[in-house]
Amino acid sequence: xxxxxxxxxVKREERLLKAKMFxxxxxxxxxxxxxxxxxxxxxxxxxxxxxxxxQLFIKQFEKGLKLQKERMSQAKKEEKQRQxxxxxxxRNEIKKIEQLYKDQVDLMQDKLDxxxxxxxxxxxxRAKQVKRYKAxxxxxxxxxxxxxQKELIISxxxxxxxxxDIENLC
Numbered sequence: 001x002x003x004x005x006x007x008x009x010v011k012r013e014e015r016l017l018k019a020k021m022f023x024x025x026x027x028x029x030x031x032x033x034x035x036x037x038x039x040x041x042x043x044x045x046x047x048x049x050x051x052x053x054x055q056l057f058i059k060q061f062e063k064g065l066k067l068q069k070e071r072m073s074q075a076k077k078e079e080k081q082r083q084x085x086x087x088x089x090x091r092n093e094i095k096k097i098e099q100l101y102k103d104q105v106d107l108m109q110d111k112l113d114x115x116x117x118x119x120x121x122x123x124x125x126r127a128k129q130v131k132r133y134k135a136x137x138x139x140x141x142x143x144x145x146x147x148x149q150k151e152l153i154i155s156x157x158x159x160x161x162x163x164x165d166i167e168n169l170c
Contacts (some may be wrong), residue, residue, distance in 0.1 A: 007151075011096065013086070014132045017079070021162060024072060031068060035061070041048060074164045083147045090155065094148045101141040108133060 038061065045054060114132050119126070 003148075005123075006090075010086070010151075011089075017162065020079075021165060024075065025165070025169055027068075028072070029107070033066065035065060073167075076163075079166070080163065083155075083162075087152070087155060087159075090148075090152055093151070094145065096147070098141070098142060099135060101144075105134060105137055108137075151163065 042054065042058060109130070112126060115126060
């Protein structure tokens with residue numbers, strides 16, 4: 001159904017996001033290590049010789065590092081926007097499901113009201129059936145909504161921790 005396909009899509013997107021975030025972290029670590037190694041080498045060279053070429057290279061490297069930070073910041077913003085869009089779609093899906101159950105209950109109620117008018121002898125039995133049906137539908141709807149809300153909370157928690165991880169990188 002819709003929920004199974006959506007759930008698979010959410011899981012697939014989360015795995016891709018985790019892989020991207022891991023690669024970004026790894027890249028940041030490599031850049032920091034490389035920069036740290038570079039700084040040590042450059043200090044050693046500067047003691048021996050303070051040339052203009054070396055200063056230009058340092059400036060270029062720092063510009064590159066600054067550009068990398070800007071790109072990571074932009075990627076973080078884009079990921080946040082994608083996550084917000086996904087959550088908006090998810091909430092809309094919950095609303096659609098709620099409306100579907102409500103419409104089904106309303107249609108059944110209309111149908112039962114019509115039959116009640118046509119078959120007066122079955123009035124008491126029909127009332128009992130409607131009550132049981134509504135209870136089952138409401139219970140099913142409640143379970144479905146609670147499950148979707150739990151998934152939404154997990155998704156929001158996941159976004160929170162991913163956002164903290166990205167902020168820790170920068």
